[in-house]
Amino acid sequence: MSKVKTIIVIIALALGFSGVFAPKDASANAFFIQEMSGSGMAQGAAVVAGGGSPASMFQNAANLSVLEGLHLELTATLYIPDAKFTNTNGEVTNASDSVLTVPHFFASYRVNDWLAVGLGVFMDFGLAVEWPDDWEGDHIVQYGGMQSYTINPNVSFGPFKGFSVAVGFDAKWGAIDIKRKMTLGLAPLGQESVTNQLHLGGDAWGFGANVGLMYQPADWVRIGAAYRSAIKISLDEGKADFNVVDSFSQKFPDQKFSASITLPHLVSMGVRFWPHETFSIELDLWVTMWSSYDELAFKFDKGLELGPDPAARVFEQSEVKNFNDFIQVRLGAEWWVHEIVALRAGIMLDGGVIPDETLDPMLPDNHRINSCIGIGIDYKGFTFDAAYMLVYMLERDVSNVEGNPLPGKYNWIVHDVTLSIGYHYDFFAKDKQEPVEEI
Numbered sequence: 001m002s003k004v005k006t007i008i009v010i011i012a013l014a015l016g017f018s019g020v021f022a023p024k025d026a027s028a029n030a031f032f033i034q035e036m037s038g039s040g041m042a043q044g045a046a047v048v049a050g051g052g053s054p055a056s057m058f059q060n061a062a063n064l065s066v067l068e069g070l071h072l073e074l075t076a077t078l079y080i081p082d083a084k085f086t087n088t089n090g091e092v093t094n095a096s097d098s099v100l101t102v103p104h105f106f107a108s109y110r111v112n113d114w115l116a117v118g119l120g121v122f123m124d125f126g127l128a129v130e131w132p133d134d135w136e137g138d139h140i141v142q143y144g145g146m147q148s149y150t151i152n153p154n155v156s157f158g159p160f161k162g163f164s165v166a167v168g169f170d171a172k173w174g175a176i177d178i179k180r181k182m183t184l185g186l187a188p189l190g191q192e193s194v195t196n197q198l199h200l201g202g203d204a205w206g207f208g209a210n211v212g213l214m215y216q217p218a219d220w221v222r223i224g225a226a227y228r229s230a231i232k233i234s235l236d237e238g239k240a241d242f243n244v245v246d247s248f249s250q251k252f253p254d255q256k257f258s259a260s261i262t263l264p265h266l267v268s269m270g271v272r273f274w275p276h277e278t279f280s281i282e283l284d285l286w287v288t289m290w291s292s293y294d295e296l297a298f299k300f301d302k303g304l305e306l307g308p309d310p311a312a313r314v315f316e317q318s319e320v321k322n323f324n325d326f327i328q329v330r331l332g333a334e335w336w337v338h339e340i341v342a343l344r345a346g347i348m349l350d351g352g353v354i355p356d357e358t359l360d361p362m363l364p365d366n367h368r369i370n371s372c373i374g375i376g377i378d379y380k381g382f383t384f385d386a387a388y389m390l391v392y393m394l395e396r397d398v399s400n401v402e403g404n405p406l407p408g409k410y411n412w413i414v415h416d417v418t419l420s421i422g423y424h425y426d427f428f429a430k431d432k433q434e435p436v437e438e439i
Helices: 003-021 038-042 061-066
Strands: 070-086 092-094 100-110 115-130 143-160 163-181 197-218 221-228 231-243 255-263 266-276 279-288 295-304 314-320 326-338 341-350 368-379 382-397 409-425
Touching: 038 341, 038 368, 038 382, 038 409, 061 100, 061 115, 061 143, 061 163, 061 197, 061 221, 143 197, 163 231, 163 255, 197 255, 231 295
Parallel strands: none
Antiparallel strands: 070 092, 070 100, 070 409, 100 115, 115 143, 143 163, 163 197, 197 221, 197 231, 221 266, 231 255, 255 295, 266 279, 279 326, 295 314, 326 341, 341 368, 368 382, 382 409
């Protein structure tokens, strides 16, 4: 069987596998961030077997074994959202279109022929959504923010007869920032009107691990697989600030709270082909086990007085989430049209993991198609990569869903622009050159 036919068969089998074995509500990233580099995002993040930049250690730490010398890479992604909510009466509310910026940093070093090390500092889970202060969903969210930066050292061994294996440690810092209105009614006569509001904030650390595998049986094909463990972040010293009218201040005192969230296991696998030495194509499957996020519970140390009896205070409030697992499909390609210029393109088949019953304006997720393009320049050790991704979310209609906290329709488009700058230098390049025969 020819090389091209082999590539076509494997891609077809992989696409068929994803269609047969994907969970019922598969495909989504919720608040999972996957734009780690300009080169990777331009290829639809299909770089599990790519190994083109140090940022690819996020998708698979075994990619370190195919990078020569020292590599440094700094990335910034700009998110430009365009979101709106339409209630059951046809009234439209637009979310804020403020531009968000997320930075990442990666470094790698090939110590010798069989050992490579790397370090990543990145945000792989995050959320920022802002709605008007006075809108019909302000009791659910006025502002919702979450960020989780990870410090991830890795070490990769190999290749040994084409095989490489890598292990890493994940130290993740997570923080939440939530503002919502409290429906307590009007201020008593003679008191100044106050927008009764709850502000929840806090941060904590969690820890996990990751492993990666790589196998290159021939020059024209490479296979990769990786796993990142779930990480539980337990917040014990959160602060709950209640900005309420004086008559409610005793019922809702400022206090501390605790909460926890388990971020999902990540499993990825991919195969990259080189039909030509200047052109490569990769197909990846990415499994995110979001079922670990089933509930968000807040435990207050002083409690809340929600009923007529002052002694009957409520110390815990919970929100059902019941996210679903999913399999995401990624396809990307890279073509070096010149020795210093690369063109890239990719696509992600993504979607919504949140059930209709628990969908709300904090994260109005749904099925989506992410289309990506980009360009890269590698000149005298300096690299510049730029990428654009259109995240087009299909309309999500929960108008007739019983039990949904805010029935209506959600529309969401995000424009992602990722820029990366880097530097690489191979200290041992001269030693690897073949000696010149004496005449």
